[in-house]
Amino acid sequence: MDAVDLHAEAWEGIRNGYESGRLAHAYVLVGSPRGSALHFAESFLKLLFCERADKPCNVCKGCKQVEAHKHVDTLWIEPQSKSRQITADDVRGLIQRMSQTSFDGGWKAGIILSADCMNVNSENALLKTLEEPPPKSILLLLTDSAESLLPTIISRCQKIVLADGAARHTGTEWHLPLMHILHELPPTGGLDAGRLACRLKAILDKVKVGIADGVMEELDQTDEALDESKLKVILEARTNARLKEVQADVFRVMLDWHRDVLMLASGVDADQLIFPDDRGTLEEQAKLHTQGSALKAIQEIEAMARRLDRNIPDLQIFDEAFRKLVRR
Numbered sequence: 001m002d003a004v005d006l007h008a009e010a011w012e013g014i015r016n017g018y019e020s021g022r023l024a025h026a027y028v029l030v031g032s033p034r035g036s037a038l039h040f041a042e043s044f045l046k047l048l049f050c051e052r053a054d055k056p057c058n059v060c061k062g063c064k065q066v067e068a069h070k071h072v073d074t075l076w077i078e079p080q081s082k083s084r085q086i087t088a089d090d091v092r093g094l095i096q097r098m099s100q101t102s103f104d105g106g107w108k109a110g111i112i113l114s115a116d117c118m119n120v121n122s123e124n125a126l127l128k129t130l131e132e133p134p135p136k137s138i139l140l141l142l143t144d145s146a147e148s149l150l151p152t153i154i155s156r157c158q159k160i161v162l163a164d165g166a167a168r169h170t171g172t173e174w175h176l177p178l179m180h181i182l183h184e185l186p187p188t189g190g191l192d193a194g195r196l197a198c199r200l201k202a203i204l205d206k207v208k209v210g211i212a213d214g215v216m217e218e219l220d221q222t223d224e225a226l227d228e229s230k231l232k233v234i235l236e237a238r239t240n241a242r243l244k245e246v247q248a249d250v251f252r253v254m255l256d257w258h259r260d261v262l263m264l265a266s267g268v269d270a271d272q273l274i275f276p277d278d279r280g281t282l283e284e285q286a287k288l289h290t291q292g293s294a295l296k297a298i299q300e301i302e303a304m305a306r307r308l309d310r311n312i313p314d315l316q317i318f319d320e321a322f323r324k325l326v327r328r
């Protein structure tokens with residue numbers, strides 16, 4: 001199965017956009033820059049540069065050149081081997097070449113592999129292009145950690161998540177502790193719910209500290225001089241924006257988990273579990289649920305995610321949500 005089959009829905013979106021002339025100017029492809037995201041990017045580029053009617057044909061000269069990363073109108077950059085960074089000069093060079101007219105008057109594509117290796121100056125160089133993209137140009141940013149990109153970049157790109165369900169977050173610091181919590185669900189009573197809520201809060205607090213450290217480091221590298229009060233405002237805004245992204249990912253995993261519980265509680269053929277490795281635990285949890293209560297649990301988690309946008313202390317939100325998940 002190739003990348004396109006695995007990500008049929010995302011692919012349909014791209015194909016429709018291409019056929020209706022409504023492609024975005026920039027995409028963030030979230031997945032492995034050597035795996036899912038790379039394969040998807042190559043298929044995307046073949047669609048643009050294929051010379052046949054049944055695009056992408058995979059056999060014409062255009063498709064072959066795309067695949068070899070040698071097509072004259074596809075410009076690839078990746079981190080320099082020593083520093084593991086994409087420098088502002090790399091980005092400026094890419095933008096400059098993208099603004100030149102394409103070889104045959106067609107598309108021009110810039111591809112940034114491991115886009116999370118851009119430092120803050122590179123990202124700022126890129127932002128200018130995202131604000132005023134050259135006509136008939138496409139920018140693809142490939143990364144397995146979109147949360148490391150500036151929110152201002154993400155917001156100007158269409159984001160396509162390619163990594164599959166459970167595998168996507170396995171490298172993050174919060175994934176394993178969160179999985180431990182999921183394994184202990186559902187809470188057996190109010191006290192147990194409170195204990196699990198505290199653990200979820202501790203995970204996210206730790207994430208927040210890590211994000212703030214990262215943002216501080218970025219701000220240290222910027223050229224502009226910032227006074228202390230301005231620094232504090234930027235630090236807080238960036239940290240909170242990224243924390244929101246992580247929170248969204250955390251709730252996505254919790255929802256995926258309960259989707260599996262619902263599948264098993266409904267007794268449907270569960271070949272399509274998102275967490276097939278945890279099937280035993282999921283089956284035990286499903287035994288405590290009816291189809292209705294499993295569905296309700298999903299709704300509770302969705303409601304919990306929505307409430308976080310309001311001004312309520314997060315521990316209170318988690319506590320109330322976990323209490324609603326109690327099964328005995």
Ligand SMILES: [Zn+2]
Nearest residue numbers: 050057060063
């Ligand atoms: Zn072709």
